[in-house]
Amino acid sequence: MRATRPPQAVQPLRLPIFPTPLKSGAGFKPEHLDAILADSRKVGFFEVHAENYMGEGGAPLAMLERLRADYPIFLHGVAMSIGGEGPLDREHLARFKRLVRRYEPQVVSEHLAWSTHDTAFYNDLLPVPYTRAVLKRVVRHIDEVQHTLGRTLLLENPSTYVTFNDCEMGEIEFIREVARRTGCGLLLDVNNVFVSATNHGFSPESYLADFPLHLVCEIHLAGHATEADDEGKPLLIDAHDRPVSSEVWALYGQVIATLGPTPTLIEWDNDVPEWAVLKAEADAADAILAAHATDAHPDLRHAG
Amino acid sequence: MITTRRVFSAAILASAVTAAVSSLSVAPAAADDGKEKCYGVAMAGKNDCAAGAGTTCAGTSKVDFQGNSWKYVDKGTCTSMMLDGDRKGSLEPLTRDIPA
Amino acid sequence: MPVERSVEAAFAAGLLDPSVSVPVQVKGQTPRRYAVYRNNVTVGLVRALEANFPAIRRLLGEAYFAGLARQFVQDYPPRSPLLFHYGANFPAHLAAQDDLAAYPYLADVARLEQLWRQAYHAADAPTLAPEELAGLDEAAMADLRLTPHPAFALLASPYAVHAIFTANRAAGAAVADPARPEWVMLTRPRFDVIVKPIPKGAHGFFSALASGVTLAEAAEQGFACDDSFDLAAAIRLMVEAGAFQSLSLRATP
Known part of the structure; x- marks a missing residue:
């Protein structure tokens, strides 16, 4: 798999090389480190937000280094603002590159979203209109990221609460075209699909049937909250603050039945529970992965 | 031109350094305690390893009410510190950090 | 005449300013939907300040801190995604609050x-x-x-x-x-x-x-x-x- 092969050896490797974990993993929270190291049953991998490890030194980097000795690390950027109209922040990209060099992550991913406008960083994944002009700049930004890092990037589908008037194509057409032009891989967030489908009234099953699954190298699962929109209809919030919903588990099962075992992350970022609770979610994903261990559709397993 | 007054002779400096260093009976602070604490059980519930704010890729279900009435709400421990003089507990945690 | 603002500029303008109406480019101009982003941004950045200044939060009390922090994030949104550095001018902001003049140690x-x-x-x-x-x-x-x-x-x-x-x-x-x-x-x-x-x-x-x-x-x-x-x-x-x-x-x- 393109996106999960070991990094090019620009310097002698001093970190263990792991095979692609066709298992579940968890979003790493520093408060879980003791429990993780004491746990005799290992998860497949840990994923971290790149930005939280961009300090100069100290405990965060030491903790990540400790974790990296035992586990594959997936590096997930949340602030590159790939969908933004301004140029990429070169300093930020350079910091990202230092992390890739230092920790040799198994997977590097980012979002189809923007988070910076002018000089303000909003710390949220804000939506992009699906137009040809936006497509062009997203392609330009991903090219720059992949060229700078020397790595294939996985792009994650967003969860959205609004749509725009002047869209020139659908989300899947947009994502498919970005992948075609940049050669990037895809990170399929099944909860995001369910959240957006509910919020905008489309069928998540149809979305997944159209989605270019052959480019998917990682899956995200998370819990969402339910609010009401302007007309009193359900408005789902991608809150990552509770267990994965039964609807999302069902969709995930369908995806894995088609795609075969794929690294799957459980995200839990607000009201973070103790490690055992998060681990139980990862176990639930593993049960589905194991049930479909032999289901890999040969046409969908793209070669590297 | 200002000339620095060498009030301190090399001998005085050397004796101060010697006194300081010889009184350090144990290894200085560069021990592994911090690592142990961050990797050890002691970390849980303590703020020693709290890094400050992190990024998020999630939304929130907590609603922030955009009111402007915040200027008149409760002022936390500031008020008790200045007005009540109400010491909610012992002063021991405050004094034990002061070097002897 | 100013140049027409981009979708992104219009979207960004109201994220921290509740008086700005929903961008015209948003389909249906649905306030509750756009408000999800406003809420995410505001709550997220207020929480960042809470995490960065826990002693100030305790001193001011949760509600007062949240109000002050909300004002601060509106006036000074972060300029870097390294949120653990956010709030470098928060001490000066505290010092400038007339309401807090009785607590000059806060800054x-x-x-x-x-x-x-x-x-x-x-x-x-x-x-x-x-x-x-x-x-x-x-x-x-x-x-x-x-x-x-x-x-x-x-x-x-x-x-x-x-x-x-x-x-x-x-x-x-x-x-x-x-x-x-x-x-x-x-x-x-x-x-x-x-x-x-x-x-x-x-x-x-x-x-x-x-x-x-x-x-x-x-x-x-x-x-x-x-x-x-x-x-x-x-x-x-x-x-x-x-x-x-x-x-x-x-x-x-």
């Missing part, structure tokens, strides 16, 4: 919280070993200079900033007499930040040493600050706490 407590995080995330470096000092010739002493450790910082305050900081980072007791001066040193030999109240003379001595002057000149500065300055005790303190990383012997900087 310095916030400065100490900011310094704490900078120390926590500072680069790793070795600390000066006592043997390095012990091995020096007496003749070399006058030209001795020290390089501060990356995590080293000092704070001088007319208020009991260390006592208030310590009491409010955990659930400590109220500080009875905040209006007394304190001098504070921050170090981080490995991973844990050490916040230590130090004597006035030691503050002057370390401050001078960190600026690159010789040991002799710094010692002079220590005495200039405080007649009762104890040079040997200060040297011991700095070595123990890991304030400096290396030494050099040169007559001029």
